[in-house]
Structure formats: C-alpha cells, structure tokens
Amino acid sequence: MNIVARNLNFAYGRHEHVLKDINFEINEPKIYGLLGRNGAGKTSLLSIIGSFREPTSGELLIKGEAPFENAEVMQQVTFMYSKDFSSETENAKSLLKDSNRYRPNFDYDYALQLAEKFKLDLKKPLSKLSKGKQSIFNVIVALASRTPITIFDEVYLGMDAPARDLFYKELLKEQELHPRIMILSTHLVSEMDYLFDDVLIIKDGKLLLHESYEELLSRGVTLIGSKQAVDTFSNGKDIIHHEQLGDTHSVTLYGAFGEDEKQRAKQQGLQVGHSSLHDLFIQLTKEED
Numbered sequence: 001m002n003i004v005a006r007n008l009n010f011a012y013g014r015h016e017h018v019l020k021d022i023n024f025e026i027n028e029p030k031i032y033g034l035l036g037r038n039g040a041g042k043t044s045l046l047s048i049i050g051s052f053r054e055p056t057s058g059e060l061l062i063k064g065e066a067p068f069e070n071a072e073v074m075q076q077v078t079f080m081y082s083k084d085f086s087s088e089t090e091n092a093k094s095l096l097k098d099s100n101r102y103r104p105n106f107d108y109d110y111a112l113q114l115a116e117k118f119k120l121d122l123k124k125p126l127s128k129l130s131k132g133k134q135s136i137f138n139v140i141v142a143l144a145s146r147t148p149i150t151i152f153d154e155v156y157l158g159m160d161a162p163a164r165d166l167f168y169k170e171l172l173k174e175q176e177l178h179p180r181i182m183i184l185s186t187h188l189v190s191e192m193d194y195l196f197d198d199v200l201i202i203k204d205g206k207l208l209l210h211e212s213y214e215e216l217l218s219r220g221v222t223l224i225g226s227k228q229a230v231d232t233f234s235n236g237k238d239i240i241h242h243e244q245l246g247d248t249h250s251v252t253l254y255g256a257f258g259e260d261e262k263q264r265a266k267q268q269g270l271q272v273g274h275s276s277l278h279d280l281f282i283q284l285t286k287e288e289d
C-alpha cells in the first residue's frame with residue numbers, strides 16, 4: 001500500500017487555493033502525524049486521500065490509482081473525522097453491524113470489545129450520546145475497520161483524558177497486531193507525539209517537511225548560557241527561537257548539530273538540550289512578523 005502526492009494543488013472554488021504543490025510519498029505501515037496550524041489544509045489533504053474530494057491539479061495516488069469515485073480504492077481507506085450525529089436515530093450496535101456488512105476487513109467482535117472497554121452504550125441512538133461518546137464511536141469504527149489506510153482527523157474532540165489515553169493504547173496495540181498506514185491529524189502535539197513514527201507538517205497549504213520523528217527531533221537543539229557562548233555556537237545556524245532572561249540567553253537551532261559540537265558547547269558552559277516536537281512545531285509554523 002502506498003500514497004503518493006505529485007504536484008498536488010487543491011482549491012475550493014476559484015480563489016481559495018488551499019493546497020499548493022504538495023509532494024510526498026508514504027509507503028510503509030507506520031503511524032504518521034499530520035500537523036499544521038488552523039486552516040493550514042490538513043482536512044483538505046486528508047479528504048482527498050479519503051476520496052471525498054478531487055485534486056484541482058497534480059495527482060494523489062493510492063497504489064497507483066486516483067481514489068476519487070474509485071470504489072476499489074475507497075474500500076482500502078477509512079477517513080474518520082468528527083461527524084455530526086445530531087439526526088442519527090440508529091444506535092451504535094446497529095451502525096456497527098452496518099459497518100461489518102459494508103467494510104470488508106471490519107472486525108465486529110473487536111468493535112464490541114472496544115465498546116465495552118470504552119463503556120459505550122450500544123443501545124442509545126447516536127444522537128443521544130454525549131459528544132465524547134460519539135467520538136469514541138468514531139474511534140471504534142476506524143480501529144475495527146482494519147483498512148490498509150486509516151485516517152483519524154482530530155477524532156478525539158470531546159473525549160476526556162482517560163478515554164484518549166485508552167484510544168492511544170489501542171491504536172498502538174492495533175498497529176502492532178495489524179500494521180497499516182495510520183494518519184493522525186492533531187493539535188494535541190505534546191500529548192500524541194510519542195505515537196508518531198513520521199511527521200508531516202503543513203504550513204499555509206505547503207508541505208513544510210516529512211521526516212521521521214527521531215530525525216526531526218534530532219534537528220532541534222536548544223542552547224542555554226551566556227550571550228557570548230550562545231552567539232559563538234549559533235553563528236551561521238538557523239535560529240528558530242531566541243529568548244533572553246536577564247544575562248541568560250537561550251536559542252533553539254534547527255539543523256544538523258554534531259556530537260563533537262555538542263561536547264564543545266557543553267565544555268564552554270552551555271546547557272545543550274533537545275526541543276520537543278511541540279516547541280519545534282510552534283517555531284517552524286509561526287507567522288512571520
């Protein structure tokens with residue numbers, strides 16, 4: 001299974017250019033974190049992968065085929081988002097049965113086990129469940145669908161911390177037992193970063209980066225110490241953040257920083273650390289002044 005985007009552009013109507021020349025290739029069953037500020041274009045991109053929308057130009061291919069109106073490809077992908085169930089009179093049990101009927105890989109028994117773990121009332125109409133329980137229902141459908149590509153677009157809305165924690169645990173367990181391409185779009189960066197194998201960041205409709213989580217983190221180095229020492233070691237580097245507290249200066253650098261360089265910085269009295277994904281995300285996606 002793979003997803004390839006080549007020179008992908010997407011616009012809502014004539015003027016609303018939302019995705020701009022996106023290129024990437026995803027071909028391993030891993031967990032991909034898709035990050036971006038509000039309005040960056042995450043849902044638009046995911047809805048193209050989920051065959052809800054068609055690129056304006058360029059292409060998005062799943063196993064070499066365009067997903068839009070392609071029944072075979074559509075069966076391989078679950079695009080789960082925060083759905084509106086306000087007029088859904090059916091209960092969770094009958095909707096899970098429907099999923100079992102229409103989704104080829106759906107595991108109904110697993111869905112029922114999850115419902116029990118999440119304490120989801122299977123008999124109440126979906127419209128009568130709380131927002132968090134409706135999100136839990138979505139999570140259960142997506143996990144139990146076992147599609148080779150499973151997309152979770154901010155599905156956690158309304159779920160409380162213990163429920164989200166259970167979701168993450170089940171997700172990791174599922175990925176180990178039934179590896180697939182899982183894409184998680186989220187704003188809960190520091191809460192979910194440990195789940196990601198790879199990270200994709202979209203900024204203003206453009207793909208800013210696609211890297212492994214480890215590699216990305218290794219690029220973000222923080223130096224804390226005297227102005228002179230900080231200046232010496234950050235000279236010529238890409239400084240993405242600078243802060244001064246009294247005489248102490250702190251910078252976040254983005255880019256390769258070798259082990260010997262780190263050792264030398266420590267010998268000069270600098271504290272050398274790594275940025276979190278949360279910090280890197282904030283710095284890399286901040287608006288220019």
Ligand SMILES: Nc1ncnc2c1ncn2[C@@H]1O[C@H](COP(=O)(O)OP(=O)(O)OP(=O)(O)O)[C@@H](O)[C@H]1O
Nearest residue numbers: 012013016018036037038039040041042043044045
């Ligand atoms: N149906 C639509 N019609 C017109 N413009 C839209 C539509 N849906 C989204 N947009 C616009 O497309 C841009 C990208 O929106 P999108 O929902 O893809 O971003 P996002 O990264 O998922 O944002 P968020 O994190 O806030 O959910 C925004 O400028 C938004 O206003």
